[in-house]
Amino acid sequence: MKSSNNVRISMINNPSEDINYENTQISRAIWAALQTQTSNSAKNFITKMAKEETAEALAAGADIGEFSVGGMDFSLFKEVFESSKMDFILSHAMYCRDVLKLKKGQRAVISNGRIIGPLEDNEVFNQDDFHLLENIILKTSGQKIKSHIQQLHREEDVASDLVMKVDALLSAQPKGDARIEYQFFEDRHSAIKLTPKEGETYFDVVAVIDPVTRESQRLAPLLLVLTQLINMNLRVFMNCQSKLSDMPLKSFYRYVLEPEISFTSDNRFAKGPIAKFLDMPQSPLFTLNLNTPESWMVESVRTPYDLDNIYLEEVDGIVAAEYELEYLLLEGHCYDITTGQPPRGLQFTLGTSTNPVIVDTIVMANLGYFQLKANPGAWILRLRKGRSEDIYRIYSHDGTDSPPDAGEVVVVLNNFKSKIIKVKVQKKTDMVNEDLLSDGTNENESGFWDSFKWGFTGGQSTEAAKQDKDDIINIFSVASGHLYERFLRIMMLSVLKNTKTPVKFWFLKNYLSPTFKEFIPYMANKYNFQYELVQYKWPRWLHQQTEKQRIIWGYKILFLDVLFPLVVDKFLFVDADQIVRTDLKELRDFNLDGAPYGYTPFCDSRKEMDGYRFWKSGYWASHLAGRKYHISALYVVDLKKFRKIAAGDRLRGQYQGLSQDPNSLSNLDQDLPNNMIHQVPIKSLPQEWLWCETWCDDASKKRAKTIDLCNNPMTKEPKLEAAVRIVPEWQDYDQEIKQLQIRFQKEKEAGVLYNEKMTKEPHQEGPQKHEEL
Known part of the structure; x- marks a missing residue:
């Protein structure tokens, strides 16, 4: 204060112990001086208060009046000093804890928004250090900002505040190249x-x-x-x-x-x-897509139209659609401080103090990335109970709303911007040699997904879920647009008609229409099956696809390890335009011989299509080296094996490299696993598990366990026409679903849509939209 005319000094109190009247004398004295005295008198008095001998004298019982200085209005000072409350000290302490991330009693220096600290207990920040800091700030930015603000002719206090605010804002911005005026x-x-x-x-x-x-x-x-x-x-x-x-x-x-x-x-x-969108051309076929901020999860909630196939020539009036911001994403990156590598397979949960496990996720090996969907509010991030919590502990965290070394990781979502945190973990001393993905204690024995079920069975206990999961066939499918949603409902009905084991359907929520989401609870109730809607935001660091069809293909293969709840061990993927003719329990129980997934190879019995079998020559012939090229319309995934060998990480890594070339991965969902067949082995399923007229001859149709309506590059026959011609039972299924939709609409209009059984269920879609948080 004595040697510089460019510096203003203020104090922020960060007490190391609980405050009382005696141990806050200096803080209250400085506060009172600033409130009551002239600048010069306050400066001289505060200089005296800052001395070590003053603190010792006050602690020994000296009166504050002994330290008054000339020109000081002591009576006014004493009145404020003795009557001043300690609320300002408490607010200072809260600021140090929540904003500066300091522990009690820790010291730091703040200069124009820059934080130097926390300082060690024995570390001295002396006069030379302050001079160096002053010179750095003046030369880098302060002097330039000061000269500009002086031209505004503001009052001294206002100008000084403005310098501080502008410098703090500019210093927070990344340094770029110098601006050049062309x-x-x-x-x-x-x-x-x-x-x-x-x-x-x-x-x-x-x-x-x-x-x-x-x-x-x-x-x-x-x-x-x-x-x-x-x-x-x-x-x-x-x-x-x-x-x-x-x-x-x-x-x-x-x-x-x-x-x-x-x-x-x-x-x-x-x-x-x-x-x-006004004055649009009428003849093209349009698709409506939203381009949202990376941390938003948005869904369409109201529209009667097929937003994937908007043909304005056939529409009377206006095509309207309403969207809703459903979730905000919490994203993060996690690393093991010992190895510097992501702890692949590590599992996190997000919840509150009263409900600690609301959502869970798994850490990818790709950049240690993880994401959790949430809503605005304060959340607590924890390691998931089981092997994650047994082997690891959270060492530190950055970008959160609690001190870096606090045991409880608090994250506050209080705006619509992206929230990205960094978490460092460390193996516990007695677990250094443990492998997280080894066959230790079953981590699925606890967690959100066991205690909170969506669908129509309500909540289940951990024991019940554990007992039931092997008796339920999990079937995953994707669809977008009203036509494929029609195929999807028929596929579901064909499964239910032929499968005796209880079925649970899993649908990618991202692209389902409001019409389908409204009808599926009714259908589930009538046919007594479970269902669940899953979603995952395409990570910003992974090469983006722009066409909706290719995005959906990506979801079929790139995020299988993180898309499903961690208790799901195995699932079957069945294409929406497929008809099932057998009990899928046989496929669920099929031995994959250690492979993470099994696919059906393409048929080669229809000889007239040989010219279209691209995998028989060129790159694919040499790459497969005699192995089969597999179709992605039907496959079975052993998720425990898939996660254990980090198949998802490997597939994403290969995708990231290949997808930069627009001529690569033309059929993303099947080219990628076939390309990775040497790193992530595929178990070939028997040919009868998937029959497709395009590639399979007519003689083999009688053995078909499923029939797929795959496209024919030679005839280009529309799917609906092909379905009626190829699959005799397809029309019966279609009519049955149509009758169910008519009953649904009548009950909806009459206001008696949901019967007693449905309204009693606690976790469901329908009148009580099932909650995912």
Whole structure:
């Protein structure tokens, strides 16, 4: 304070013990001086208070008046000193704990938003250190900011506060390249110009875009909104490619962003911004997709239309769809501090103090990534009970809302931005040689998924779930669009008609229509099966697919280890357009001989299709080296084995490399496992498990246990026509489902949709939408 004129000093109290009137004398004295004295008197008094001998004298019983300084209004000071409450010290301590992440009594120095610390107990931060810190800040940013703010001619206190705030904001931003101002000449015909309002300060904005790219689609509406918010001189230069072999842009785009909150005439909030597509061409077939922030999980909740197949020529009126933000994602990366590697297979749970296990997940070997879906609020992250908790402990964490070494990892979701945390774990001393994925104690014996079941059976005890899981056939399927949802319902009915063992269906929720989600509880009740909707957000670091069909293919193979609850040991995938003719228990119990999954090879008995069998020549012939090329319409997965050998991590790693080439993985869901056949072995299922007219001859049809309506590249016959011609029972199934839908609609309109059995179930969709949190 004596040697610098550029520094303001303030104190934040972080007491090491519970506070009382005696041990807060210096804090209260400094506080009272700042409230009552002139700057010079307060400075001199605080300098005296900062001395070690002053603290010792006060502790020995000296009166505070002995330390008054000349020019000090002591009577006013003493009145505030003796009457001052200790609430400000408590608020300081809370700030140190929650914002600065300091423990009780720890010291730190804060300068224009930069935190130096925490300092060790024996560490001295002396006058030289303060001078060095002052010089660094002045030279890097402080002096420049100060000179600019001085030109504003603000009052001294206001100007000093402004310097601190601006420097704190700028120092938090990543350092980039120096800004270079380019001069553009002859822009009369090559730029769009929006001039600013005259006589006002404005921002000079220059955008250089290729108008037929996805990036430009997003940037253009953002610039338009900015022009309504700030005064700006906008110039948009077109940087077009001179030659294009194909039209790169095949979509219409609307950015849902408004410049300000809108209200109705009676001062209520308006319904909110919407995306409007006007004057659209009538003949193309459109698909409606949402491009949301990475941490959002959004679902369509109301629309009677097939959003995958919008044909405007056949629509009367407006196609409207309503979406809902369902969950916010908590994402993280986890590493073992001893090895520096991700602890693959480590399991986390997320919950609250009263309900500690609400959702669970597994750590990928890919970047140690994990994700958990949640809602706004305070959450506690824990290692899952079982081998994860037995072998590991949480060593430290970053990006959370509790101190880095706190035993309880608290995470607060209080805005709509991404929340990404880092967790470091360490093996316990007596578990150093233990392998997390070895066959130790069954980790599935406890956890959220055992105690909280979705579907129509309500909650089950751990023992019941453990007993039942081997007696239930888990069947996974995906569908998008009303046509494939129709196929899906028929596939389900064919399974139920032929399978004696209880069945539980698993559906990828991400792309199901509101119509299907509304009907499936009714169907489940009528046919007495369980179902569950699962979802997973495509990780931001994994190469993204843009076409919906390829995204769905990705979900069929890339996230099998993390998509399902950890208690699911085995499941069957059955394509939506498949008809089952046998009891699937036989396939569930099929011996995979140690392989993580089993697929059916493509038939080669229909000789007229030889010219279309791409796997018989070229790359595939040499890569398979005599092995079969397998079809992805039906497969069985041993999830315990799949997770143990890190098959998901291997598949994602290979996908990341191959998917950069647009000519690779043309059939993603089957090319990828066939490409990885040497690293992740495939057990070939007997040929009768999947018959497809395109590739299999007619003689083999009588032995078929399932019939798949796969596309025929030669005839290109529509699926519905093929279904009626190839599968005699398909029409009967279709009519049965249609009659059920008619009854469903009548009961819905009459208000008697849900009978006594359904309304009694605690965890279900329907009148009580089943909860996933």
